[in-house]
Amino acid sequence: MAFLVVLLTLALIALVILVVVAPLRRERHSEQAKDGVDLASASHQPRRAMAVSRIADLEAAREAKYREIRDAELDFRTGKLSREDYELIDADLRAEAIAILNDIEAGN
Amino acid sequence: MAGLGFACLVLALVVCVYGIGASLYGVRSGRPEYSESGRRSVYALAGVLSVAMLVLEIAFLGNDFAFNTVADTSSRTTPELYRAAAVWSSQEGSLLLWAWLMSLWSSLALFLTRRRLRDVAAYATAILLGFGGFFVALMVFYANPFATTHPAPPEGVGLDPLLRFPTMMIHPPMLYSGYTLCTIPFAFGMGALLARRVDADWIKAIRRFAFAAWLFLGIGILLGALWSYSELGWGGYWGWDAVENASLMPWLTGTAFLHSLMIQEKRGMLKVWNVSLVLATGTLAIMGTFLVRSGILDSIHAFGGHTLGVPFVCLIALMITGSIYLVVSRREMLRSEHRLDSLLSRESIFLANNLVLVGLCFVILWGTYFPLISEALTGQEASVGPPWFDRYTVPLALILVLLSGIGPVIAWRRATFANARRNFLAPLACGLLALAGLEIAGVTQKPLALVMFCFAAFVFGSVGQEFFRGTRARRAMASEPLPLALLSLVRRNRRRYGGYIVHIGIAVLFVGVAASSSFQHASQLSLRPGQSTRVGAYEIRYVRPTVTITPRYDEAHTGSTVSFGGLLDVTKNGHHVATLNPSEGFYASEEASQGSVGSLIGGQPVSHVAMDASLTRNVWTAIEPDIETPSLKRIITAGNNTLPPSEALVAIAYLARAYLQHPPPTQFNFLVSPLVFWIWIGGLIAGGGGLIAMWPAGGWAAYLVRRRVAVRSRARALRGLARA
Numbered sequence: 131m132a133f134l135v136v137l138l139t140l141a142l143i144a145l146v147i148l149v150v151v152a153p154l155r156r157e158r159h160s161e162q163a164k165d166g167v168d169l170a171s172a173s174h175q176p177r178r179a180m181a182v183s184r185i186a187d188l189e190a191a192r193e194a195k196y197r198e199i200r201d202a203e204l205d206f207r208t209g210k211l212s213r214e215d216y217e218l219i220d221a222d223l224r225a226e227a228i229a230i231l232n233d234i235e236a237g238n
Numbered sequence: 239m240a241g242l243g244f245a246c247l248v249l250a251l252v253v254c255v256y257g258i259g260a261s262l263y264g265v266r267s268g269r270p271e272y273s274e275s276g277r278r279s280v281y282a283l284a285g286v287l288s289v290a291m292l293v294l295e296i297a298f299l300g301n302d303f304a305f306n307t308v309a310d311t312s313s314r315t316t317p318e319l320y321r322a323a324a325v326w327s328s329q330e331g332s333l334l335l336w337a338w339l340m341s342l343w344s345s346l347a348l349f350l351t352r353r354r355l356r357d358v359a360a361y362a363t364a365i366l367l368g369f370g371g372f373f374v375a376l377m378v379f380y381a382n383p384f385a386t387t388h389p390a391p392p393e394g395v396g397l398d399p400l401l402r403f404p405t406m407m408i409h410p411p412m413l414y415s416g417y418t419l420c421t422i423p424f425a426f427g428m429g430a431l432l433a434r435r436v437d438a439d440w441i442k443a444i445r446r447f448a449f450a451a452w453l454f455l456g457i458g459i460l461l462g463a464l465w466s467y468s469e470l471g472w473g474g475y476w477g478w479d480a481v482e483n484a485s486l487m488p489w490l491t492g493t494a495f496l497h498s499l500m501i502q503e504k505r506g507m508l509k510v511w512n513v514s515l516v517l518a519t520g521t522l523a524i525m526g527t528f529l530v531r532s533g534i535l536d537s538i539h540a541f542g543g544h545t546l547g548v549p550f551v552c553l554i555a556l557m558i559t560g561s562i563y564l565v566v567s568r569r570e571m572l573r574s575e576h577r578l579d580s581l582l583s584r585e586s587i588f589l590a591n592n593l594v595l596v597g598l599c600f601v602i603l604w605g606t607y608f609p610l611i612s613e614a615l616t617g618q619e620a621s622v623g624p625p626w627f628d629r630y631t632v633p634l635a636l637i638l639v640l641l642s643g644i645g646p647v648i649a650w651r652r653a654t655f656a657n658a659r660r661n662f663l664a665p666l667a668c669g670l671l672a673l674a675g676l677e678i679a680g681v682t683q684k685p686l687a688l689v690m691f692c693f694a695a696f697v698f699g700s701v702g703q704e705f706f707r708g709t710r711a712r713r714a715m716a717s718e719p720l721p722l723a724l725l726s727l728v729r730r731n732r733r734r735y736g737g738y739i740v741h742i743g744i745a746v747l748f749v750g751v752a753a754s755s756s757f758q759h760a761s762q763l764s765l766r767p768g769q770s771t772r773v774g775a776y777e778i779r780y781v782r783p784t785v786t787i788t789p790r791y792d793e794a795h796t797g798s799t800v801s802f803g804g805l806l807d808v809t810k811n812g813h814h815v816a817t818l819n820p821s822e823g824f825y826a827s828e829e830a831s832q833g834s835v836g837s838l839i840g841g842q843p844v845s846h847v848a849m850d851a852s853l854t855r856n857v858w859t860a861i862e863p864d865i866e867t868p869s870l871k872r873i874i875t876a877g878n879n880t881l882p883p884s885e886a887l888v889a890i891a892y893l894a895r896a897y898l899q900h901p902p903p904t905q906f907n908f909l910v911s912p913l914v915f916w917i918w919i920g921g922l923i924a925g926g927g928g929l930i931a932m933w934p935a936g937g938w939a940a941y942l943v944r945r946r947v948a949v950r951s952r953a954r955a956l957r958g959l960a961r962a
Contacts, residue, residue, distance in 0.1 A: 131239075132241070135239065135241045135242045135245075138242055139241075139242055139245040139249075142245075142246070142249065142286065142289060143249060145285075146249060146253060146282045146285070146286060149278050149281060149282050149285075150253065150256065150257070150260075150275055150278050150279050150282050151275065152275075152278065153271040153272075153274035153275045153278065154271050154272070154275055156271065182356075183355075183356070183357065183435055183439070186354050186355065186439045187435070187437040187438050187439045189439075190437070190438035190439040190441075190442040191437070191438045193442070194438055194442075194503040194504060197503075197504075197733075198504050198650070200730075200731075201504075201650055201734070202649075202650065202651075204708065204711070204731060204734070205649040205650060207707075207708075207711035207714075207715075208704065208707040208708055208711055209657070209660065209661060209707055210647065210648065210649035210653060210657060210661060211649045211653070211657065212654055212656070212657055215649075215652065215653075215654065215657075219651055219652075
C-alpha cells in the first residue's frame with residue numbers, strides 16, 4: 131500500500147510538472163527554431179499587447195453600445211420614451227457606436 | 239492513502255507558490271509563456287485538490303476511522319449519503335471543500351479568459367493562487383484533513399444529528415461556491431487595477447461570475463433558512479445569527495454590483511463605485527469564512543478553530559489595505575466618462591437601489607461585528623438581537639422592494655414626467671387595489687406588513703406591464719403568436735427580463751417574510767394526552783405519546799437511540815386538517831460516567847419538528863418530552879446498575895413502555911404562520927430569473943468554446959448604425 135501511495139504521488143508530481151512547464155518548453159523550442167533573437171519583434175511585443183488590449187476594450191464597449199441601442203428601442207416601443215426623446219438618444223448612441231467602430235478600425 | 243492526500247496538499251502548496259511567481263514574472267517581464275504557465279498552475283491545483291477530495295471521500299465512504307475527520311464526524315451507522323456529505327462537516331474537510339471549489343471556479347474563469355485580458359488575467363491568476371495557497375497552507379500547517387490515529391478506533395462518533403437533513407448535504411457546497419465565486423471578480427478587479435486596464439473588457443469578463451456568485455450564495459442562504467425552519471426547534475428561518483449575516487452581506491453588495499455594472503457598461507460611470515463593490519464583496523466573502531473558523535463564535539455554524547483566527551485576520555487586513563491603496567492610486571483612470579443625464583432615469587433608480595443595498599449591508603455589518611469587537615475590547619459579552627436588526631433592515635427592505643418596482647418602468651438616460659405618469663398608472667393601481675383589498679379583509683393591524691404587500695403588488699404591476707407591453711411590441715414587429723412573442727422577447731432580452739423575474743421573485747419572497755413574521759400565531763404550553771389548545775384558527779389535540787426505538791445499527795433512521803414524540807390531531811372548524819408527529823431524538827454520548835443506559839441517551843437531544851405545509855399557511859410543531867420524571871429516572875438508574883452496555887437497550891425498551899403507559903405532561907411549541915411556502919417559491923423564482931439573465935446569447939456551448947461569430951464588416955456595421 132505504501133508503495134502504491136508513493137507511486138501515485140510521483141505520477142501526480144510528474145503530471146503536474148508536465149502540465150505547468152509545457153508553455154515554457156514550447157517557447158524554448160520556438161526560440162531555438164529561430165535564427166538568432168529577433169530584437170525588433172521582441173521590442174514590439176509590449177506595444178502589440180497594449181494594442182490588443184485596447185481593441186478588446188473597444189470591442190467590449192461596442193457590444194455594450196449595441197445593447198444600449200436595442201434597450202433604447204425597447205424603451206421606446208414599451209412606452210417609456212417619447213418619440214422625440216428616443217430619436218435624440220438613438221442618434222447619440224449611433225454616433226457613439228460609429229466612433230467606437232472607427233477607433234477599432236484605427237487600432238487594427 | 240492518507241499519505242497520498244497529504245502529499246496532494248503539499249504539492250498544491252508548491253504549485254500555488256510557483257504559479258504566483260510565474261504569473262507575476264510573466265506579466266512584469268512581458269514573457270507570456272510564464273503567465274501561461276501560471277494559468278496552468280491553477281488547472282494543476284484543481285486537479286491535485288480533486289485527487290485530495292477523492293481520497294477523503296473514499297475514506298468517509300469506506301469508514302476508514304484511522305482518518306481523524308472520519309472518526310470525528312462519521313460512523314458505520316451514518317447513512318451513506320450523509321457520510322458522503324460529512325466530508326465538509328468538519329473544519330478540515332470544509333477547508334478542503336473551499337479550496338477545491340475555488341480552484342475549479344478559478345480554472346473555469348481563467349480558461350474562459352485565456353485569449354483576452356492577458357495582463358489582467360495574469361495578476362488575477364496570482365491573486366487566485368494566493369487564496370488557494372492560503373487555504374492549502376491552513377490545511378498543511380493547522381488543520382490537516384488527512385491526520386490519522388493508529389490504531390484506528392473501531393467506530394466513529396457519527397455525524398452531528400442536526401446535520402442529518404437533506405438540504406444540509408448541499409447547503410455547504412452551494413454556499414462555498416458562492417463565496418469562492420466572489421473571489422473571481424475580486425481577483426480580476428485587483429488585476430484590472432494593477433494592470434491599469436479598468437475599461438469595459440474586465441467588467442464583461444467577470445459579469446457572469448459575479449452573477450454566478452450571487453446565484454449560488456442566494457441558493458446557499460435559502461437552503462440554510464429552509465434547514466433552520468424545518469430542522470431546528472425554534473420555528474424560524476432567519477435569526478440574524480452572525481454566520482447567516484456573514485453570507486448575506488456579500489450577497490447584498492453583489493446585488494448592488496450587478497445593478498451598477500450596467501451603468502458602467504452603458505455610460506462609463508461609477509467605475510470607482512463598481513470596483514469598490516467588487517473588492518468589498520470578495521473581502522466580505524473571506525470575512526464570512528473567517529467568522530466560522532476563528533473560534534470567536536459559539537454557533538451551530540461554527541467550526542471553532544482558535545488557531546485559524548490570526549491567519550484570517552492577516553489575510554483580510556491585506557485585502558482591505560491592498561484594495562484601498564489600489565483604488566486611491568488609480569482614481570484618475572477611474573473617472574466617470576459621463577454624468578447623470580437626469581434624476582428621472584433608470585440610472586438614478588439604480589443608484590438609489592445601490593445606496594439601499596449597501597446601507598443594508600452596513601447595518602448588518604455593524605450589528606454582526608460590533609458585539610464581537612466590543613467583547614474583544616471590554617471582555618464583556620455584548621449582543622445585538624433580532625429586534626435591533628429588524629428596526630433598521632425592515633424600512634430599508636421596504637424601500638428596496640419599492641425601487642424594484644420603479645426601476646422597470648423608467649427609461650435609461652432620461653424619462654419625462656408625462657411618460658412616467660402614464661407608465662406608473664397601472665402599477666400604482668395594483669398597489670392601491672391591494673391596499674383596498676387588504677383593508678376590506680381586515681388585514682390592517684400590521685402597518686409595515688401592509689406597506690410591504692402594497693409595494694409587492696406595485697412590483698407585480700410594473701413587471702407585468704413590462705411583459706405585456708414588450709410582448710405587444712414584439713408581436714407588432716414580428717407578427718408572432720402570443721406565446722412565441724413572449725419567448726422571443728425574453729430570449730432576445732435575457733438580461734432585462736431575467737432581471738424582472740428576479741424582482742418578482744424577491745417581491746414574492748418578501749411577501750412571505752412579511753406575512754409569516756407579522757401574522758404568526760404562537761403558543762408554548764404543556765399538554766397531557768387528550769388535552770387541546772387553540773392556535774390561531776386551528777384546534778390542536780394531543781392524542782397520545784409515541785416512541786421509536788432505533789437499533790444501534792439501523793442505518794435508515796436519524797441515528798438516535800430512541801425518539802419520544804406525540805401524535806397531534808389538527809382541525810379547523812371541526813374539519814380534520816392534519817396529523818402531526820413531532821418528536822425529540824435522544825442520542826448516544828461518549829460519557830461512560832453516565833452509565834450503560836444513560837450514555838445511550840445522554841448525547842445532545844435533537845428536535846424533529848413536524849409540520850403541515852400548504853400554499854396558504856404552515857402549522858408547525860416541536861416537542862420537548864420530559865424523560866427526567868422520577869419514575870423514568872428510576873428505570874435509567876436501575877439499568878445503569880444492573881445491565882452491561884451490550885444489554886442496555888433492554889432498559890430503553892422499559893423506558894419506552896413506561897413513557898407510553900404513563901406519559902408525563904409534555905411541552906409543545908406551536909406556530910401557525912401564513913405564506914411561509916412563498917418564501918421558498920420566491921427564492922426559486924428569483925433564482926430562475928437569475929439563470930435567465932446570465933444565460934449567454936448563443937448558449938453555454940458557444941460561450942465555453944468561444945466560437946467566433948463572424949463579425950459584420952465595418953461598412954455593413956456603419957450602414958446599420960447610420961440613419962438614412
